[in-house]
Amino acid sequence: MKTKKQKISKSQYLTGIQCPKALWYYRYRRDLASEISESQQFIFDIGHEVGELAQKHFKGGIEIKEEYYEIDKAIKSTKRAVRQGAKIIFEATASSRDGVYSRIDILKKVRGSDRWDMIEVKSSTGIKEYHIDDMAVQKYAFTNAGYKIRKSILMHLNKHYERFGELDLKELFDLEDCTNLVNNKMEEVKKNVKDLIKVVNKRKEPAVDIGNHCTSPFSCDYMSHCWAHIPDYSVYDIFSGKKLNDLLSENILNISDIPNNFKATSRQQIEINSQKNKRIYKDKKKIKEFLNSLKYPLYYLDYETINPAIPLFDNTSPYQQIPFQFSLHVQKKKDGELKHVEFLHTGQDDPRPALIESLLKNCGNKGSVVVYNKGFESRINYMLGQDFPRFIDKLKEINNRMIDIMTPFKTRFLYHPKMEGSASLKNVLPAFVPQMSYDKLEIQDGGTASILYLSCIKNIVSEEDKNKIYNDLSDYCKQDTLAEVKLLEVLYKNG
Numbered sequence: 001m002k003t004k005k006q007k008i009s010k011s012q013y014l015t016g017i018q019c020p021k022a023l024w025y026y027r028y029r030r031d032l033a034s035e036i037s038e039s040q041q042f043i044f045d046i047g048h049e050v051g052e053l054a055q056k057h058f059k060g061g062i063e064i065k066e067e068y069y070e071i072d073k074a075i076k077s078t079k080r081a082v083r084q085g086a087k088i089i090f091e092a093t094a095s096s097r098d099g100v101y102s103r104i105d106i107l108k109k110v111r112g113s114d115r116w117d118m119i120e121v122k123s124s125t126g127i128k129e130y131h132i133d134d135m136a137v138q139k140y141a142f143t144n145a146g147y148k149i150r151k152s153i154l155m156h157l158n159k160h161y162e163r164f165g166e167l168d169l170k171e172l173f174d175l176e177d178c179t180n181l182v183n184n185k186m187e188e189v190k191k192n193v194k195d196l197i198k199v200v201n202k203r204k205e206p207a208v209d210i211g212n213h214c215t216s217p218f219s220c221d222y223m224s225h226c227w228a229h230i231p232d233y234s235v236y237d238i239f240s241g242k243k244l245n246d247l248l249s250e251n252i253l254n255i256s257d258i259p260n261n262f263k264a265t266s267r268q269q270i271e272i273n274s275q276k277n278k279r280i281y282k283d284k285k286k287i288k289e290f291l292n293s294l295k296y297p298l299y300y301l302d303y304e305t306i307n308p309a310i311p312l313f314d315n316t317s318p319y320q321q322i323p324f325q326f327s328l329h330v331q332k333k334k335d336g337e338l339k340h341v342e343f344l345h346t347g348q349d350d351p352r353p354a355l356i357e358s359l360l361k362n363c364g365n366k367g368s369v370v371v372y373n374k375g376f377e378s379r380i381n382y383m384l385g386q387d388f389p390r391f392i393d394k395l396k397e398i399n400n401r402m403i404d405i406m407t408p409f410k411t412r413f414l415y416h417p418k419m420e421g422s423a424s425l426k427n428v429l430p431a432f433v434p435q436m437s438y439d440k441l442e443i444q445d446g447g448t449a450s451i452l453y454l455s456c457i458k459n460i461v462s463e464e465d466k467n468k469i470y471n472d473l474s475d476y477c478k479q480d481t482l483a484e485v486k487l488l489e490v491l492y493k494n495g
């Protein structure tokens with residue numbers, strides 16, 4: 001390993017303050033990192049999309065075009081742009097003398113002054129603590145390199161913006177002055193830089209135990225390595241805080257090793273007993289009460305949605321959930337025949353008007369509307385009613401008829417050891433109906449469904465691929481409502 005003086009980038013600094021071991025791994029053992037997932041890549045893509053729009057908001061800017069690894073060149077290009085009188089510089093780069101370098105999304109000259117405002121663009125809809133760390137290390141690098149910084153500004157999406165016609169970039173973004181918050185961090189940054197430079201100069205990884213910092217503020221890339229000794233379902237899934245620490249201090253990781261006299265809530269006790277005895281837990285009385293609340297005919301409903309950061313349609317806001325598909329199984333009586341109806345919008349316009357019409361046409365006006373996770377589906381209907389007021393009463397009626405089939409599993413009226421502490425449909429279904437696993441489907445989760453649908457409406461896939469995606473979406477959504485049907489059968493058998 002090299003012993004020359006090391007430098008760290010802004011993102012390495014941020015990794016290092018979350019966990020110095022993760023920084024060390026990033027520098028010397030990147031082979032231990034998990035591959036970037038489709039959903040992580042999607043988040044990066046959103047960041048780029050938002051960043052490009054933010055640049056359009058600042059007309060006449062000069063971009064420092066060097067690649068992220070061409071640091072020295074980028075620093076020189078930035079200095080050249082400054083000398084040539086640039087008023088706005090995108091991706092300006094600087095390095096502090098003690099070894100931290102950073103880019104700034106937008107560096108804007110204060111009119112009639114030799115000072116600059118730093119503008120950091122984020123795709124979030126508000127300020128997070130780690131944004132302040134992010135801007136503080138930027139300011140540190142630039143100030144230390146001789147730039148006079150007046151303000152540190154965070155430019156993020158405005159969650160109250162509603163699109164009508166062309167995007168209004170002035171309204172789409174909020175600019176928040178974080179100068180004081182950033183200034184308060186400067187001493188901390190100085191100390192952190194010193195500590196982290198020491199970390200990357202070491203031959204051996206720092207000793208850091210796993211803990212909450214592995215997932216906060218970001219899920220660490222090295223969890224599959226550091227957490228390899230932790231069973232898939234462990235005491236971490238049941239306990240937290242002092243109780244978790246008590247078990248860890250006794251080297252107890254497996255749920256089956258938890259002492260019988262260890263204090264737990266009744267819900268935790270159900271999970272522990274079920275895991276130890278490999279037995280299903282049931283509360284017949286409560287299951288029966290739940291079943292008695294159902295009113296036939298039943299309408300098993302499930303939505304798929306997108307929530308684009310940049311609103312695609314009129315009357316929508318950043319990250320608003322937009323349903324584009326539903327699956328509906330209709331059953332007139334207990335164990336009766338199933339009729340399947342589906343809606344999938346394949347145009348590039350707003351899917352909601354046609355979706356609402358189809359939903360209202362097929363959902364009848366009496367009988368329970370069965371969903372898995374009522375909070376989500378009822379919220380979608382609520383938002384549809386707000387945006388399309390002529391349907392508000394009918395959508396409210398559907399919400400009034402809604403019954404959440406997740407409830408008996410979430411409240412542990414019926415619990416299978418294979419649920420492993422989760423009432424997610426993806427855990428409950430294979431536990432009780434193993435022949436219906438999602439593994440055989442091309443699309444296996446809502447996140448993927450959303451990413452693929454977006455790729456269709458943004459026209460970045462071929463017509464052939466689109467047709468395949470639509471078929472896969474259809475199979476996936478149908479499986480969700482069929483799962484509700486099968487889980488109701490499970491509840492009848494156990495109630």
Ligand code: SF4
Pocket residue numbers: 018019020021022025208209210211213214215220221222223226227
């Ligand atoms: S998994 Fe946890 S302990 Fe390991 S490097 Fe990441 S944050 Fe550090």
